[in-house]
Amino acid sequence: MDFEFTQEEEALRSQVQAFIKDNLTPEVLADLAGGKRGRGFGPRAKGIFEKIADRGWNAIAWPKAYGGQGGSRITQFLVEEEFYRAAQVVIGGGGTGTPAVLASGTEEQKQYSVPRAIRREIIFCQGYSEPQCGTDLAGVRCRATRVGTGADAHYVVNGQKVFTTNAQVATHVFLLVRTDPESRRHAGLSILLVPMDTPGITIRPMYTIQNNPGGPPGTTYGEERTNEVFFDDVKVPVSCLLGQEGDGWAVSQRGLNLDRVGAWRYLISIKRDEDFANWLKSDDPRAADLRDDEAVRDKVAELWIEAQLCRLMTMRSMSIEQRGEGFTYEGAAEKVFAPEHGVRTTEAIAQLLGPHAQLLNGSPGNVQDGLYAHNLLSAFQSTVNHGSVQVMRDQIARKGLDLPKPRK
DSSP, X not given: OOOSOOHHHHHHHHHHHHHHHHHOOHHHHHHHHHHHTTSOOOHHHHHHHHHHHHTTGGGTTSOGGGXXXXXXXXXXXXXXXXXXXXXXXXXXXXXXXXXXXXXXXXXXXXXXXXHHHHTTSSOEEEEOOBTTBSSOGGGOOOEEEEEOOGGGOEEEEEEEEOOOTTTXXXXXXXXXXXXXXXXXXXXTEEEEEEETTSTTEEEEEEEOTTSSSOOOTTOTTOOSEEEEEEEEEEEEEGGGEESSTTOHHHHHHHHHHHHTOSXXXXXXXXXXXXHHHHHHTSSOXXXXXXXXXXXXXXXXXHHHHHHHHHHHXXXXXXXXXXXXXXXXXXXXXXXXXXXHHHHHHHHHHHHHHGGGGGOOTTOTTOSGGGHHHHHHHTTTGGGTTTSOHHHHHHHIIIIISOOOOOOO
């Protein structure tokens, strides 16, 4: 088995690296950081996204029929990796919405949504979690009632979502709703693609632990806010239904599987290793003392080895997807290992830095503007979102090891 990238892929990597060097100026990085914190992207950042779209780099693996390049998932992985490592820029259709549209949408939905998503004219947020259910999405209560017939048919949506990241900047919500309250928990769910400017939708901010002070650029999960979203008699055309009514569980899982893998997903975790290793090589006198310590060197090397496993697990899932076979427990395994590696890394860095690891952005004596302290605040978030590691382990047991469900 050949693990090397092709000459063409390496040439593309060089092009991307040159683009990053020439275009990601300090001013652009500041605009990008504002977007990462949930404030929306500034005009310079939007200009960069337009240049990326013009080159086709954010849709390499998407079909040509909808504006993509029709290329390989591995090539897309390579480009995603360079952009996220440089500035935590997520490209390549990161998120659940557009991949799910490609997997389950009608031809009309694909023709409408995918080209606009490529140019960031459509930005999805994910409407899954509710106050009474997060990990257990089968407990969703947000209700969509079908009203009328023929051309007048529509849904009326009522309910609430929580932890809806980027709802304040999204154009559409990928909304999991209950369309049949009489069916079994999973069977009564559907997915609606709802424009966020639809009357009856209210967004209320929920400020995070990163809000005051805000984390420096490079902070993992540094968003200063997430959101509650309320739906009060929201009228949604039936044409916004993704897949079949009652098939929402399967549709949502197809999107989540693709969202759990990708270069940016594993880099969320291992960028913490890379940032710390780069700091150890810096001129900071505290770094010089640490890098001479054999125990520190051993720990950093151990974390680097784990980071390579994260990368290889991601590439395995991409290879399976590229062959058209689809993956299930492979993505779950990555969703367990990479986030838990990130937690182990964050805790190890905190122990190695001692008291300095507790100093936040703006505190005298902090390290790298408090980067490691802010990473520590959100260390466990990636073990919960997009499927908790406990649920993922159960998927691995059932789908990977073929174990029966536990007896009640």
